[in-house]
Amino acid sequence: MGSLEADLRHRLQSAFTAVAGDGADAALRRSKVADYQADGALALGGRLGRVPRRIAEEVVAAADLTPLCRHVEVAGPGFINLTIADDTLGARATAALTDERLRVELTAAPQRIIVDYSAPNVAKEMHVGHLRSTVIGDALVRLLEWVGHDVRRENHIGDWGTPFGMLIEHLVDVEETDGAGGRSAAELTAFYRAASTKFADDPDFARRARERVVLLQNGDGETRELWSRLVASSMVYFGEVYRRLDVRLASDDVVGESHYHDDLPATVAELDGLGLLSDSDGALCVFPDGFSNRHGDPLPLIVQKSDGGFGYASTDLATIRQRFGELGADRVLYVVGLPQRQHLEMVFAAARQAGWLTDDREAVHVGFGSVLDRDRRLLRSRSGEAVTLTDLLDEALRRAAAAVADKSPDLTPEEQTVVATQVGIGAVKYADLANERHKDYVFDYDRMVAFEGATAPYIQYAHARIHSISRRGGVDLAAVTGPVVIGHRREHELALELLGFPDVVANAADSLELHPLCRHLHDVAVAFSSFYDDCPVLGAEPEVRRARLALCLLTARTLAQGLDLLGIAAPRRM
Ligand code: ARG
Numbered sequence: 001m002g003s004l005e006a007d008l009r010h011r012l013q014s015a016f017t018a019v020a021g022d023g024a025d026a027a028l029r030r031s032k033v034a035d036y037q038a039d040g041a042l043a044l045g046g047r048l049g050r051v052p053r054r055i056a057e058e059v060v061a062a063a064d065l066t067p068l069c070r071h072v073e074v075a076g077p078g079f080i081n082l083t084i085a086d087d088t089l090g091a092r093a094t095a096a097l098t099d100e101r102l103r104v105e106l107t108a109a110p111q112r113i114i115v116d117y118s119a120p121n122v123a124k125e126m127h128v129g130h131l132r133s134t135v136i137g138d139a140l141v142r143l144l145e146w147v148g149h150d151v152r153r154e155n156h157i158g159d160w161g162t163p164f165g166m167l168i169e170h171l172v173d174v175e176e177t178d179g180a181g182g183r184s185a186a187e188l189t190a191f192y193r194a195a196s197t198k199f200a201d202d203p204d205f206a207r208r209a210r211e212r213v214v215l216l217q218n219g220d221g222e223t224r225e226l227w228s229r230l231v232a233s234s235m236v237y238f239g240e241v242y243r244r245l246d247v248r249l250a251s252d253d254v255v256g257e258s259h260y261h262d263d264l265p266a267t268v269a270e271l272d273g274l275g276l277l278s279d280s281d282g283a284l285c286v287f288p289d290g291f292s293n294r295h296g297d298p299l300p301l302i303v304q305k306s307d308g309g310f311g312y313a314s315t316d317l318a319t320i321r322q323r324f325g326e327l328g329a330d331r332v333l334y335v336v337g338l339p340q341r342q343h344l345e346m347v348f349a350a351a352r353q354a355g356w357l358t359d360d361r362e363a364v365h366v367g368f369g370s371v372l373d374r375d376r377r378l379l380r381s382r383s384g385e386a387v388t389l390t391d392l393l394d395e396a397l398r399r400a401a402a403a404v405a406d407k408s409p410d411l412t413p414e415e416q417t418v419v420a421t422q423v424g425i426g427a428v429k430y431a432d433l434a435n436e437r438h439k440d441y442v443f444d445y446d447r448m449v450a451f452e453g454a455t456a457p458y459i460q461y462a463h464a465r466i467h468s469i470s471r472r473g474g475v476d477l478a479a480v481t482g483p484v485v486i487g488h489r490r491e492h493e494l495a496l497e498l499l500g501f502p503d504v505v506a507n508a509a510d511s512l513e514l515h516p517l518c519r520h521l522h523d524v525a526v527a528f529s530s531f532y533d534d535c536p537v538l539g540a541e542p543e544v545r546r547a548r549l550a551l552c553l554l555t556a557r558t559l560a561q562g563l564d565l566l567g568i569a570a571p572r573r574m
Helices: 004-020 040-048 052-062 086-097 128-146 163-178 185-201 203-217 221-245 257-273 312-324 338-353 389-407 413-433 456-473 489-498 501-511 515-534 542-566
Strands: 028-030 036-038 069-075 079-084 112-116 150-154 277-280 283-286 301-304 331-335 362-366
Touching: 004 028, 004 036, 004 040, 004 052, 004 079, 004 086, 040 052, 040 079, 052 069, 052 079, 079 086, 086 489, 086 542, 112 128, 128 150, 128 221, 128 331, 128 362, 128 389, 128 413, 128 501, 128 542, 163 185, 163 203, 163 221, 185 203, 185 221, 185 389, 203 221, 221 389, 221 413, 257 277, 257 283, 257 301, 257 312, 301 312, 301 338, 312 331, 312 338, 338 362, 389 413, 389 456, 413 456, 413 515, 413 542, 456 515, 456 542, 489 515, 489 542, 501 515, 501 542, 515 542
Parallel strands: 112 150, 112 331, 331 362
Antiparallel strands: 028 036, 036 079, 069 079, 277 283, 283 301
């Protein structure tokens, strides 16, 4: 048994095909006037030179909809309006309730998928771009894992390259004076800035920095030791951010740029052997097919600079080679901001030309837009700099704490603290994930922590409310088995929403778009709220009470599962 919608689609589609032949599309969708509507007859009218209404009537006569639908009618010029039978909803909701996976099927084609996400840079603070990558990447990891893929997380941190020359030299200078230890995020920024200033102003320092890069690349022991200290102090900071964000990324998932250092010469040699390298002013470049600037000149990926050094593109080529080669990935997702689109597409094209990426494998740029302030400018702090992640999370948690204190005064102070964190972090994640990924979005603290509207707290609150019903009634929700029986219009609407969950999850996993899942959870929460306004649960007759509790349980489990896929906590008390 597939999902309700799949079943309905299948039955209607057969009827459309029977009436109008192959290629006839039922065009089924959710509807405001009924539960579903199928508009396919309208497009067929022109094609077959017939009155659409007649076609629709023939489809209805041919369709096997009897147990599934309670009411089917042809309306207007030829819309087919369909209302699902209460018994069907009840039976399917009961089946979902007794299924661990809520009727969400495992994928028929499990893949090994590598997700490259977060990827902050050592000795630099994380910014909102890293936040988006971390939040989106983590949700995709959870989702793809849950539908049965073999998912590997990779945090491709920026821990290599020319800036490390100046950073290490600066570390040497600083340690001579104050023996620097662990560094806070703000100190990291100051450290990076001081190093760049010195690099720009002091030629002797700049010379030392350049020599240091060579020492680092040649594996000099002392240099490597200093480098690893810089990496370690940043890792402490990244780990702190990941812990606060409650994401799955751990230190085991770090496969930074430095990891590919030893592989670079072999990567270049392979590209050379394949005849893909050309010399451009002394630098070795790949010119992937199909990329040119506005004058029509082909664009290069610089594989090795004229001084023999390697850069960002070299590392990305070695990375993709390893991911599809040694690691045997079927698919690699690059959760990286849209400004890097062209760079990544060029890397993918080069990998295809090198034969690392074949037709049965896929590299996907999971791109995303920027974060804007209320005036639609790039989000900045008061002093005009990019807002740091730490400040942003602090502020979100502060507002969440105020909102929770206001809305949930009954909680103990300890509970309030825990819930405020779950609400604040959930709010930040939901506000990001609920937008179409490619679009820029406006960061609005007050709106995201509001208990009304399409927000995490609204959904979390609906979930907590169900647990509060069970507490008040002394009901062990986990022991509720149903059956779900649908009698009231609001029960009907809520069950219909809940039965949409499997399709929404499957579509999200296929499309890598998370905003429809966000919207769906909001729709479920809204339907629950209308249901609860109109349908007493604890005060109902025993049989109705049992059936309504079952519907409540299915709602709570769907919300909790859906939020978990997004990386958002579902507190039981709010
Ligand atoms: N570290 C880079 C940045 O902060 C992102 C790296 C993305 N991943 C990759 N394979 N290029 O912009």
